[in-house]
Amino acid sequence: MELLGFLKGSRRFRKPRPNDIEHRFSQGEILVSKTNTRGIITYANEKFIALSGYSQKELLGQPHNLTRHPKMPRIIFKLLWKELKAGQEINAYVVNLAKDGGYYWVFANVTPSFDVTGNIIGFHSTRRRPNRKGLAAIRPLYELLRKHEIVGGIDASEIILHSFLKEKGLDYDEFIFNIQHS
Numbered sequence: 001m002e003l004l005g006f007l008k009g010s011r012r013f014r015k016p017r018p019n020d021i022e023h024r025f026s027q028g029e030i031l032v033s034k035t036n037t038r039g040i041i042t043y044a045n046e047k048f049i050a051l052s053g054y055s056q057k058e059l060l061g062q063p064h065n066l067t068r069h070p071k072m073p074r075i076i077f078k079l080l081w082k083e084l085k086a087g088q089e090i091n092a093y094v095v096n097l098a099k100d101g102g103y104y105w106v107f108a109n110v111t112p113s114f115d116v117t118g119n120i121i122g123f124h125s126t127r128r129r130p131n132r133k134g135l136a137a138i139r140p141l142y143e144l145l146r147k148h149e150i151v152g153g154i155d156a157s158e159i160i161l162h163s164f165l166k167e168k169g170l171d172y173d174e175f176i177f178n179i180q181h182s
Protein backbone atom coordinates (compact mmCIF):
# COMPACT_ATOMS: atom_id res chain seq x y z
CA MET A 1 0.00 0.00 0.00
CA GLU A 2 2.82 2.36 1.00
CA LEU A 3 4.67 1.41 -2.18
CA LEU A 4 1.55 2.04 -4.26
CA GLY A 5 1.24 5.51 -2.69
CA PHE A 6 4.88 6.18 -3.46
CA LEU A 7 4.48 5.08 -7.06
CA LYS A 8 1.44 7.30 -7.49
CA GLY A 9 3.51 10.20 -6.21
CA SER A 10 1.42 10.81 -3.07
CA ARG A 11 3.18 12.31 -0.06
CA ARG A 12 2.57 11.46 3.56
CA PHE A 13 3.66 13.87 6.24
CA ARG A 14 4.80 12.90 9.68
CA LYS A 15 2.47 14.75 12.06
CA PRO A 16 4.30 17.59 13.83
CA ARG A 17 4.63 17.42 17.61
CA PRO A 18 2.17 19.97 19.03
CA ASN A 19 3.62 22.90 20.97
CA ASP A 20 2.16 25.92 22.77
CA ILE A 21 2.86 28.52 20.12
CA GLU A 22 -0.34 30.17 18.96
CA HIS A 23 -0.53 31.63 15.45
CA ARG A 24 -3.07 34.42 15.28
CA PHE A 25 -4.49 36.32 12.36
CA SER A 26 -6.26 39.62 11.98
CA GLN A 27 -9.92 40.39 11.88
CA GLY A 28 -10.85 40.74 8.23
CA GLU A 29 -8.44 38.06 7.09
CA ILE A 30 -10.15 35.00 5.62
CA LEU A 31 -8.60 31.56 5.42
CA VAL A 32 -10.12 29.44 2.65
CA SER A 33 -9.76 25.84 1.62
CA LYS A 34 -11.80 23.59 -0.62
CA THR A 35 -11.98 19.81 -0.75
CA ASN A 36 -13.43 17.14 -2.95
CA THR A 37 -16.24 14.96 -1.57
CA ARG A 38 -13.70 12.79 0.28
CA GLY A 39 -12.08 15.70 2.15
CA ILE A 40 -8.99 15.88 -0.05
CA ILE A 41 -7.71 19.45 -0.32
CA THR A 42 -8.20 20.89 -3.81
CA TYR A 43 -7.65 24.60 -3.07
CA ALA A 44 -6.12 26.77 -0.38
CA ASN A 45 -5.86 30.56 -0.44
CA GLU A 46 -2.68 32.43 0.47
CA LYS A 47 -3.80 33.19 4.03
CA PHE A 48 -4.59 29.56 4.77
CA ILE A 49 -1.31 28.45 3.23
CA ALA A 50 0.61 31.01 5.31
CA LEU A 51 -1.02 30.07 8.62
CA SER A 52 -0.83 26.32 8.04
CA GLY A 53 2.92 26.55 7.47
CA TYR A 54 2.70 24.15 4.51
CA SER A 55 3.33 25.15 0.92
CA GLN A 56 0.53 25.00 -1.63
CA LYS A 57 2.20 21.96 -3.15
CA GLU A 58 2.28 20.22 0.22
CA LEU A 59 -1.40 20.94 0.91
CA LEU A 60 -3.03 20.09 -2.41
CA GLY A 61 -3.97 16.45 -2.74
CA GLN A 62 -3.69 15.81 1.00
CA PRO A 63 -6.59 14.79 3.26
CA HIS A 64 -7.74 17.77 5.35
CA ASN A 65 -6.95 15.89 8.54
CA LEU A 66 -3.35 16.94 7.79
CA THR A 67 -4.23 20.05 9.82
CA ARG A 68 -6.10 18.17 12.57
CA HIS A 69 -4.99 19.05 16.08
CA PRO A 70 -5.12 16.26 18.69
CA LYS A 71 -7.05 18.60 20.99
CA MET A 72 -10.00 18.64 18.56
CA PRO A 73 -12.82 16.31 19.67
CA ARG A 74 -13.69 13.73 17.02
CA ILE A 75 -17.39 14.25 17.71
CA ILE A 76 -17.20 17.74 16.14
CA PHE A 77 -15.92 16.27 12.86
CA LYS A 78 -18.59 13.56 12.99
CA LEU A 79 -21.19 16.32 13.25
CA LEU A 80 -19.51 18.34 10.49
CA TRP A 81 -19.54 15.43 8.03
CA LYS A 82 -23.14 14.49 8.94
CA GLU A 83 -24.34 18.01 8.11
CA LEU A 84 -22.23 18.36 4.96
CA LYS A 85 -23.29 14.98 3.56
CA ALA A 86 -26.92 15.96 4.20
CA GLY A 87 -26.29 19.03 2.04
CA GLN A 88 -26.27 21.45 5.00
CA GLU A 89 -23.71 24.05 5.95
CA ILE A 90 -22.17 24.15 9.40
CA ASN A 91 -20.39 26.66 11.61
CA ALA A 92 -17.64 25.26 13.85
CA TYR A 93 -14.85 26.40 16.12
CA VAL A 94 -11.75 24.44 15.16
CA VAL A 95 -8.21 24.39 16.50
CA ASN A 96 -5.74 23.43 13.79
CA LEU A 97 -2.21 22.11 13.96
CA ALA A 98 0.37 24.08 11.96
CA LYS A 99 3.35 22.44 10.30
CA ASP A 100 5.67 23.84 12.98
CA GLY A 101 3.58 22.24 15.76
CA GLY A 102 1.89 25.53 16.68
CA TYR A 103 -1.86 25.94 16.72
CA TYR A 104 -4.47 28.37 15.42
CA TRP A 105 -8.14 28.69 16.30
CA VAL A 106 -10.67 29.47 13.59
CA PHE A 107 -14.38 30.12 13.29
CA ALA A 108 -15.21 28.05 10.20
CA ASN A 109 -18.23 28.14 7.95
CA VAL A 110 -18.20 24.97 5.87
CA THR A 111 -20.56 24.52 2.94
CA PRO A 112 -21.28 21.88 0.31
CA SER A 113 -21.05 22.81 -3.39
CA PHE A 114 -23.55 21.32 -5.83
CA ASP A 115 -23.70 20.63 -9.54
CA VAL A 116 -26.73 21.61 -11.63
CA THR A 117 -28.53 18.37 -10.80
CA GLY A 118 -28.07 18.90 -7.05
CA ASN A 119 -25.26 16.39 -6.49
CA ILE A 120 -22.61 17.38 -3.96
CA ILE A 121 -19.34 17.95 -5.82
CA GLY A 122 -17.14 19.23 -3.00
CA PHE A 123 -16.90 21.36 0.12
CA HIS A 124 -15.70 24.85 0.92
CA SER A 125 -14.45 26.22 4.26
CA THR A 126 -14.24 29.94 5.01
CA ARG A 127 -12.46 30.68 8.30
CA ARG A 128 -12.49 33.91 10.24
CA ARG A 129 -10.83 34.99 13.44
CA PRO A 130 -12.77 33.54 16.36
CA ASN A 131 -14.27 35.71 19.03
CA ARG A 132 -12.03 35.55 22.16
CA LYS A 133 -15.11 35.36 24.40
CA GLY A 134 -16.38 32.51 22.26
CA LEU A 135 -13.07 30.73 22.62
CA ALA A 136 -13.29 31.03 26.38
CA ALA A 137 -16.58 29.08 26.15
CA ILE A 138 -15.31 26.51 23.66
CA ARG A 139 -11.95 25.56 25.17
CA PRO A 140 -13.37 23.95 28.36
CA LEU A 141 -16.14 22.23 26.37
CA TYR A 142 -13.67 20.69 23.90
CA GLU A 143 -11.35 19.65 26.76
CA LEU A 144 -14.26 17.87 28.42
CA LEU A 145 -15.28 16.19 25.16
CA ARG A 146 -11.72 14.99 24.50
CA LYS A 147 -11.40 13.66 28.05
CA HIS A 148 -14.57 11.59 27.64
CA GLU A 149 -13.53 10.49 24.15
CA ILE A 150 -10.18 9.18 25.35
CA VAL A 151 -11.88 7.07 28.01
CA GLY A 152 -15.21 6.12 26.41
CA GLY A 153 -14.80 6.83 22.71
CA ILE A 154 -16.92 9.02 20.46
CA ASP A 155 -20.20 7.69 21.91
CA ALA A 156 -19.20 9.07 25.31
CA SER A 157 -18.39 12.54 23.96
CA GLU A 158 -21.59 12.56 21.92
CA ILE A 159 -23.64 12.12 25.09
CA ILE A 160 -21.77 14.98 26.79
CA LEU A 161 -22.20 17.28 23.78
CA HIS A 162 -25.91 16.51 23.48
CA SER A 163 -26.60 17.19 27.14
CA PHE A 164 -24.53 20.42 27.05
CA LEU A 165 -26.52 21.68 24.04
CA LYS A 166 -29.87 20.44 25.37
CA GLU A 167 -29.35 22.51 28.50
CA LYS A 168 -28.83 25.56 26.29
CA GLY A 169 -31.76 24.68 24.02
CA LEU A 170 -29.53 25.07 20.97
CA ASP A 171 -27.98 22.85 18.36
CA TYR A 172 -24.19 22.98 17.87
CA ASP A 173 -24.39 25.26 14.84
CA GLU A 174 -26.64 27.78 16.66
CA PHE A 175 -24.43 27.68 19.74
CA ILE A 176 -21.32 28.42 17.66
CA PHE A 177 -23.04 31.19 15.71
CA ASN A 178 -24.20 32.78 19.00
CA ILE A 179 -20.82 32.72 20.69
CA GLN A 180 -19.10 34.08 17.59
CA HIS A 181 -21.50 37.01 17.48
CA SER A 182 -21.82 37.60 21.24
Ligand SMILES: Cc1cc2nc3c(=O)[nH]c(=O)nc-3n(C[C@H](O)[C@H](O)[C@H](O)COP(=O)(O)O)c2cc1C
Pocket: 033, 034, 035, 039, 063, 064, 065, 066, 067, 068, 069, 072, 077, 084, 094, 095, 096, 110, 123, 124, 125
Ligand atom coordinates in the same frame (compact mmCIF):
# COMPACT_ATOMS: atom_id res chain seq x y z
C1 LIG B 1 -14.04 21.86 3.43
C2 LIG B 1 -13.47 21.13 4.64
C3 LIG B 1 -12.57 21.78 5.45
C4 LIG B 1 -12.03 21.14 6.56
N1 LIG B 1 -11.15 21.83 7.33
C5 LIG B 1 -10.57 21.21 8.39
C6 LIG B 1 -9.62 21.89 9.18
O1 LIG B 1 -9.31 23.07 8.97
N2 LIG B 1 -9.07 21.21 10.21
C7 LIG B 1 -9.39 19.91 10.51
O2 LIG B 1 -8.84 19.35 11.46
N3 LIG B 1 -10.31 19.26 9.78
C8 LIG B 1 -10.91 19.87 8.74
N4 LIG B 1 -11.85 19.21 7.99
C9 LIG B 1 -12.28 17.86 8.44
C10 LIG B 1 -11.32 16.79 7.99
O3 LIG B 1 -11.69 16.37 6.69
C11 LIG B 1 -11.36 15.57 8.94
O4 LIG B 1 -12.65 15.05 9.02
C12 LIG B 1 -10.89 15.91 10.36
O5 LIG B 1 -9.63 16.53 10.34
C13 LIG B 1 -10.83 14.67 11.25
O6 LIG B 1 -9.98 13.75 10.68
P1 LIG B 1 -10.03 12.20 11.05
O7 LIG B 1 -11.46 11.79 10.91
O8 LIG B 1 -9.13 11.54 10.10
O9 LIG B 1 -9.56 12.12 12.46
C14 LIG B 1 -12.41 19.82 6.88
C15 LIG B 1 -13.32 19.16 6.05
C16 LIG B 1 -13.86 19.81 4.95
C17 LIG B 1 -14.86 19.10 4.09
